[in-house]
Structures are given as structure tokens and as C-alpha cells.
Amino acid sequence: MNRFDPILDQPQSIELEEADPTVRTRLANPDLYFDVDARTDLLDLVWPWADALYARSLRLLITDPQHEELTAMVTRYYPSYQETILGSEGMIISKRLAAPLGTAYDRAVVWMLECQAEGDRLLRLDVDVDWGEPLTQRIVDGLLVAQRNPQGARGIYAQHNAESTRVFGNPQGRPTAYELHADGRATLTYFILVNGIVEVPLLLTISDVGEQVAWNGFLGLRDTERAFEISLEAWDRVLKTGRLWTSDPQINRAVQAGRLATLRCVQRLRSGLAPTGRRVADVPGLVRSLDTFDVVQSRNLLAHLRRVAERSAGKLPARLPIRPKDALEPPGVDTAAANAAYLTAFQEHLQRHPNGDLLAEHYAALAACAETLVQLRLDPQHQADAATLAVCGAGLRRAVTLATLHKDGVNAVRWESEACELERLAEEGGAPAPPAPLELAQWAAQSGWQMDSARPWGFADPLLGAALAGLAVWSGCGIQRRNGKLTVNPRRGNPWQWWALLDLPLDDGRISLVWDGATLYATQPVDSDQPVQLCSKIRALKTDELDFDLQFELVLSVDGDGAPEHSAPEHGAPEHSAPERRIFHPEFERASRPAIAS
Structure with a gap:
């Protein structure tokens, strides 16, 4: 291009002969993320909600047993999915892989195979699955169910609760053959008769509780073509907003x-919406970008910081917790940077999207974070270095602006004085210049x-x-x-x-x-x-x-x-x-x- x-x-289109075979791209939605290789096979599916890897790899091998070998020709990189085109004489196959958005169940991965042939052709599809850990696997109604530590069967459908559940397969057909291995691997084989144009969907849904939830998600997406269209429309709306x-x-x-x-x-x-790496320092940049197309998600990120700041009495950890009651990282050298990041992200967001009620809701947490920055200078047991003092001063400058907006004149004046003192001490201590913006x-x-x-x-x-x-x-x-x-x-x-x-x-x-x-x-x-x-x-x-x-x-x-x-x-x-x-x-x-x- x-x-x-x-x-x-x-x-962007890249011919497979010219593509870097080691390349991995990221597809994700607000529920999960995974990598994709140059041939559009899934690698390392992670569900942050459960803090777990749910699949090491799922690879699709498509062959034409009765004719010449299919050749992978080109890979296309769309905003919402990745596609590899395979072909031979008289046959073209599109293999698409997507993280759905705005569908009935987004804790899922969707494959769409579109096969076009001149005359009748029989294709073989082998799906090699590696869950990345030993799981209990079985075939139920033509679908592969893989679970960690399943409990006994319950209900009229004999379903199992478990620590984690995965349901994979074709919603329209069963595999012709399959092999299930105790080490967490599996192979499913499908045969596809192609005459004209045939679409073959595959779905993977996941759950951190019972089998019923993953099954419900699978059934909600069983009209896979429609779910794929809904996802494309959702991604298109996001891209065209702002x-x-x-x-x-x-x-x-x-x-x-x-x-x-x-x-x-x-x-x-x-515990709430968070950066993929859970680092509080990543929030300001993400909020600046989200403010251009999704203000609700910006405020969800900031609300997560507010709840953690309230729980920690203004001493934000460097990394956000996964669960609301998880132990927080103890205050340390990163506390100043985390508090300053919250103050910066919120003050900039409020400047772009003013909202007095939002400021009132966050103000107690913001004030607690500002007071922590003040105390870091006064704490005789943990003398902050010059770089930390500079971060504290910058954070308090944001707090002064917020106090002025909230008509909290007392704290505005006090924090202004503290910011000046912190900046003076940082300069005397030889604080390094901040990174170039x-x-x-x-x-x-x-x-x-x-x-x-x-x-x-x-x-x-x-x-x-x-x-x-x-x-x-x-x-x-x-x-x-x-x-x-x-x-x-x-x-x-x-x-x-x-x-x-x-x-x-x-x-x-x-x-x-x-x-x-x-x-x-x-x-x-x-x-x-x-x-x-x-x-x-x-x-x-x-x-x-x-x-x-x-x-x-x-x-x-x-x-x-x-x-x-x-x-x-x-x-x-x-x-x-x-x-x-x-x-x-x-x-x-x-x-x-x-x-x-x-």
C-alpha cells in the first residue's frame, strides 16, 4: 500500500511471500485480547476479568484432498478483523478472525470462512487447539467443551460448573472426527462441501463460572453472520465518531x-475499567484519546481510579487491582506518580468536558491524593528524591486548578504554596528534566x-x-x-x-x-x-x-x-x-x- x-x-494488504513470519498483531475488545499471526491464527487469548490465559493457540488448516494444495496468498488488516486469502485453481477461501464488539456476548472469538468454488469441491478443515493447560475436555452436541476442575453434572442438561469454561465449534454442524488429549490439546476435523459460495462460522465463548454461561453466549452468537455484521457496524461507529x-x-x-x-x-x-497492563500511569494518555470518541469510557476509567483512591485513603498503587477486595500494593516510590496521573487525567478531562457534578463526585478522592503528595515531602522516614518531588509539584498544580473550579479557596491557596515549595526543593536537588512531550x-x-x-x-x-x-x-x-x-x-x-x-x-x-x-x-x-x-x-x-x-x-x-x-x-x-x-x-x-x- x-x-x-x-x-x-x-x-493494508501484505502478500504472504513478503510478510515477516514472526509478526503478531493484537485484536481486542473491552472484554478480552489476543494476538494473531501472519496467517490469521489465534495466539494467547487472555481474559483480564479472570486474569487468565484461556487459549494458547487455535490454528485452522484448510486443505483440498482431491485437488492441488491451497496457497495462502495475502493477509489483510482491517480495523475490526484480520483476513487471510487462500486459493488454488477454481477455489478462493477467505479466513477472517475477529474480536466481536456490541454483540449479544463479546466474551468470544469469531471465525468466518467464506469459500468460493467452481463446481463441487470438498474441503478438509483441521482445527488444532492448545488451551495452554491440562483441561477436562468432552464433545457435547458437536461442540468442544473444555473446563478446569469441573464439578458434578447438574440439571436436565447435565452441565458442569467449573473454575473456567470454554465452548468451541461450528454452530451449524458437527466435526467428522476429533481427538482430545489430557495435556489440554485437541484436534477437530470438519469436511465442507463447496458449490458456489459457502460460509462456515466457528465460535469460541468463555466463562469463569458454569458451562451454562458459555453455552448461552454461544447460542446468542449462533447467527454468526449477523453477529459479524453487528460487530463491523459497532467498530465503524467508533472509528467515525470524532x-x-x-x-x-x-x-x-x-x-x-x-x-x-x-x-x-x-x-x-x-474492579472496573482499566488499562491492559493495569498501570495507573497509562490512564492520562488513554483518557485524552477516549475523550475524542467515547467519553463514557473515559469516565469509567476515572471512576475506577476514584474508587481505589477512596479505598487507599489517597495512596494510589502503581497497578490497579483485578478484584474489588484484592490487597492493594503498599505505598512506595510509585505513589507520587500514580496520584499525579489521576489528578492530571481528571483535570484534563474536566477541561475538555466540563461537568460540575462529576467534579463533586471525585473531589474527596482527588483531595486525598493531593494531601498524600504534600505528606510525601513532610514524611521524615521516607525522604523523597528530587525527581519524586518534581512529580509531586506537578500533581499539586493540577490539584490547585481543580480546587479553584470546586470553589475550595483554602486548599487552592495551600496547595499552591506547597507546589512552589516542592518545585524549589526539586530544583535544588537537581531533578532531571521531565520527558519531552x-x-x-x-x-x-x-x-x-x-x-x-x-x-x-x-x-x-x-x-x-x-x-x-x-x-x-x-x-x-x-x-x-x-x-x-x-x-x-x-x-x-x-x-x-x-x-x-x-x-x-x-x-x-x-x-x-x-x-x-x-x-x-x-x-x-x-x-x-x-x-x-x-x-x-x-x-x-x-x-x-x-x-x-x-x-x-x-x-x-x-x-x-x-x-x-x-x-x-x-x-x-x-x-x-x-x-x-x-x-x-x-x-x-x-x-x-x-x-x-x-
């Missing part, structure tokens, strides 16, 4: 990859963005991708709040000739913005240092992969107040003229621009 190709919905287009095709694709990295780096634990001028180098033709394009560290996704919107587009008003300065902090930001969540609604290089078009009133034209509707046209010719439809507001496009005039009042419709047809750059526009 051309690295300057502007089509965001076009998947989508950023600019004149630079490379950063457009990198920002989209960063948003996907954000989604794949956040999972549900029993990510900047759009050097975004590719700083974020570790990789565009290797033999590997899927992405980031060496997905958390840096999440940071870039947030930076490009909030700093790149110059969006901020000033005295409660939304301000957009479209030329500050970016080198783009034009940009568009569609359906950005804002104040329980959404706003769309288009900067054409001369005028800022907006669907809500904004302050700006550039001319502003209010619109009743902004939408992108011709974004499809097969018919790409990006344009933006701008329907100007008739009365200048952003009212709906059509409204009936009052009796006796003069009718409004038809709204003016403009089309902005932008051009993309073919080379990157290192300089930042002034």
Missing part, C-alpha cells in the same frame, strides 16, 4: 491506528510509527499511538475551553493545509468542524482567531474504499444560529430562503511536511 494513500477505510481528516494522509492513518490502539488497551476487570512536529519519530512493507503499520508501543490520537485532535486542531466557551484556533500547532473533525463528542452532543485554510465551519458556535461560518450540517462524502473522492458537504445555517436545516415559519412571518449548500473538495499532500504552521 502507498503510504500516502488517503483512503482510511482501505485495509474522526480526523487532514491534508497529511500519513497522520490520518496513524491517528486512526492510535484510536484502535486505545480501544485495544482498555479492558474490564472485576509528544509534539506534532516530530510525531512519527516520537510515537514510534512504523510503515514497514512486510509488517502491519502501527506503533512499537500502542500507548504512544493512543497519545498521538489525543494530541492530534486537542492540540493539532487547537481545541480548548476558555471561560466556559469552546475555542478553536485551527492554524495553531499543526502543519496541515486543511483539516476536518467530524462528530466530536461535546456537552452531551456532538460538533463537526472543517477548516478549509481560510474559514472555520462549525455546527455549534465557537470562538476562533479565524473567520467562522456556522453550519446546520457537515458530513463527509465519498469515503468508501471503492469510490473514494473525499468531499465535505457544508449546509450553512440560514439564520446563523445553528438551527436545524428545515423549520416551518410562523404564521404571517416571511419564509426563510433555502439554506446554502457548499462542497469542499480538499487535496492531500504527497510528501510529509516537518514544519509547524505559525
Whole structure:
């Protein structure tokens, strides 16, 4: 794929002859995550809720016993799934693997095989399963059930409760043969008669309790084609909420990859939503990115920090607990960084999405974290080093802003004084300079963005991708709040000739913005240092992969107040003229621009 190709919905395709065989990509949803190799086979399925590996590998081997060998030709990397194309003369097979989103049961993995043949062809499908541990396995109604420490059979269906359960198979047919091994491996063999086009689904559902839950999930997804479509639609909605287009095709694709990295780096634990690694220090970057397309998930992350801060009396651990009653890591050198991360993430979120009730709900926990930062300086038994003092000072600066917003003048003044003292002590102690912040001028180098033709394009560290996704919107587009008003300065902090930001969540609604290089078009009133034209509707046209010719439809507001496009005039009042419709047809750059526009 051309690295300057502007089509965001076009998947990257890599021929298997050229692909790096060691490459592993990550697919995930808010419930689970797993890796995928270059041939679209599953590796290392983890369910963070249970803090357990649920499968070491599931590999699908497709052969044509009566004809020539099938050749794996190309692998395509879509936002919501991965696909490998196999073929021989007269036969094409698509093998897709997905982590479902928005379906009846997302604690699952979905495979879709689409087989096309000229005439009748008989295919053999061998599924090699390695659960990664010895499990009790049996075939029930044509499905493989694997459990850890199952109890006795109960109920009319003779089902078993267990510490963990996996149900795998084809919802439409049974395996012709199977082998179950005591070490946690299994092989299932299916024969598929293909005439024209045939779709063959496979499902894996998991549960940390009884067999009934995994079975219910499996049955909820048994119309696999529909479940796959629902998942595609859900991923599409996520990607198109707050989508950023600019004149630079490379950063457009990198920002989209960063948003996907954000989604794949956040999972549900029993104690709440958390980063995949459970590190509190990862929360600010994830919240910046989530604030561009899913404010609810941002607040779920922050709510988890609030509950842990309340439980720990303001001494946040470096890593969040898996279960609500798990013992917390004892306070230590990482407490200052964790507390500062919570204060930073919340203050920045509140700046982008103001909410007085949310501040009131969190304020006690935030104040407790601020007091811990103060005490770290005063504790005679644990003298903090200069670097820790600098972190404490930065965290207290955030606390001062929050106290001012909450009209807590006493603490605002006191924490301001403490922040000044901490900064003085840190400077005297020779505190190292903080890490250089990510900047759009050097975004590719700083974020570790990789565009290797033999590997899927992405980031060496997905958390840096999440940071870039947030930076490009909030700093790149110059969006901020000033005295409660939304301000957009479209030329500050970016080198783009034009940009568009569609359906950005804002104040329980959404706003769309288009900067054409001369005028800022907006669907809500904004302050700006550039001319502003209010619109009743902004939408992108011709974004499809097969018919790409990006344009933006701008329907100007008739009365200048952003009212709906059509409204009936009052009796006796003069009718409004038809709204003016403009089309902005932008051009993309073919080379990157290192300089930042002034």
C-alpha cells in the first residue's frame, strides 16, 4: 500500500511471500485480547476479568484432498478483523478472525470462512487447539467443551460448573472426527462441501463460572453472520465518531491506528475499567484519546481510579487491582506518580468536558491524593528524591486548578504554596528534566510509527499511538475551553493545509468542524482567531474504499444560529430562503511536511 494513500477505510494488504513470519498483531475488545499471526491464527487469548490465559493457540488448516494444495496468498488488516486469502485453481477461501464488539456476548472469538468454488469441491478443515493447560475436555452436541476442575453434572442438561469454561465449534454442524488429549490439546476435523459460495462460522465463548454461561453466549452468537455484521457496524461507529481528516494522509492513518490502539488497551476487570497492563500511569494518555470518541469510557476509567483512591485513603498503587477486595500494593516510590496521573487525567478531562457534578463526585478522592503528595515531602522516614518531588509539584498544580473550579479557596491557596515549595526543593536537588512531550512536529519519530512493507503499520508501543490520537485532535486542531466557551484556533500547532473533525463528542452532543485554510465551519458556535461560518450540517462524502473522492458537504445555517436545516415559519412571518449548500473538495499532500504552521 502507498503510504500516502488517503483512503482510511482501505485495509493494508501484505502478500504472504513478503510478510515477516514472526509478526503478531493484537485484536481486542473491552472484554478480552489476543494476538494473531501472519496467517490469521489465534495466539494467547487472555481474559483480564479472570486474569487468565484461556487459549494458547487455535490454528485452522484448510486443505483440498482431491485437488492441488491451497496457497495462502495475502493477509489483510482491517480495523475490526484480520483476513487471510487462500486459493488454488477454481477455489478462493477467505479466513477472517475477529474480536466481536456490541454483540449479544463479546466474551468470544469469531471465525468466518467464506469459500468460493467452481463446481463441487470438498474441503478438509483441521482445527488444532492448545488451551495452554491440562483441561477436562468432552464433545457435547458437536461442540468442544473444555473446563478446569469441573464439578458434578447438574440439571436436565447435565452441565458442569467449573473454575473456567470454554465452548468451541461450528454452530451449524458437527466435526467428522476429533481427538482430545489430557495435556489440554485437541484436534477437530470438519469436511465442507463447496458449490458456489459457502460460509462456515466457528465460535469460541468463555466463562469463569458454569458451562451454562458459555453455552448461552454461544447460542446468542449462533447467527454468526449477523453477529459479524453487528460487530463491523459497532467498530465503524467508533472509528467515525470524532474522526480526523487532514491534508497529511500519513497522520490520518496513524491517528486512526492510535484510536484502535486505545480501544485495544482498555479492558474490564472485576474492579472496573482499566488499562491492559493495569498501570495507573497509562490512564492520562488513554483518557485524552477516549475523550475524542467515547467519553463514557473515559469516565469509567476515572471512576475506577476514584474508587481505589477512596479505598487507599489517597495512596494510589502503581497497578490497579483485578478484584474489588484484592490487597492493594503498599505505598512506595510509585505513589507520587500514580496520584499525579489521576489528578492530571481528571483535570484534563474536566477541561475538555466540563461537568460540575462529576467534579463533586471525585473531589474527596482527588483531595486525598493531593494531601498524600504534600505528606510525601513532610514524611521524615521516607525522604523523597528530587525527581519524586518534581512529580509531586506537578500533581499539586493540577490539584490547585481543580480546587479553584470546586470553589475550595483554602486548599487552592495551600496547595499552591506547597507546589512552589516542592518545585524549589526539586530544583535544588537537581531533578532531571521531565520527558519531552509528544509534539506534532516530530510525531512519527516520537510515537514510534512504523510503515514497514512486510509488517502491519502501527506503533512499537500502542500507548504512544493512543497519545498521538489525543494530541492530534486537542492540540493539532487547537481545541480548548476558555471561560466556559469552546475555542478553536485551527492554524495553531499543526502543519496541515486543511483539516476536518467530524462528530466530536461535546456537552452531551456532538460538533463537526472543517477548516478549509481560510474559514472555520462549525455546527455549534465557537470562538476562533479565524473567520467562522456556522453550519446546520457537515458530513463527509465519498469515503468508501471503492469510490473514494473525499468531499465535505457544508449546509450553512440560514439564520446563523445553528438551527436545524428545515423549520416551518410562523404564521404571517416571511419564509426563510433555502439554506446554502457548499462542497469542499480538499487535496492531500504527497510528501510529509516537518514544519509547524505559525
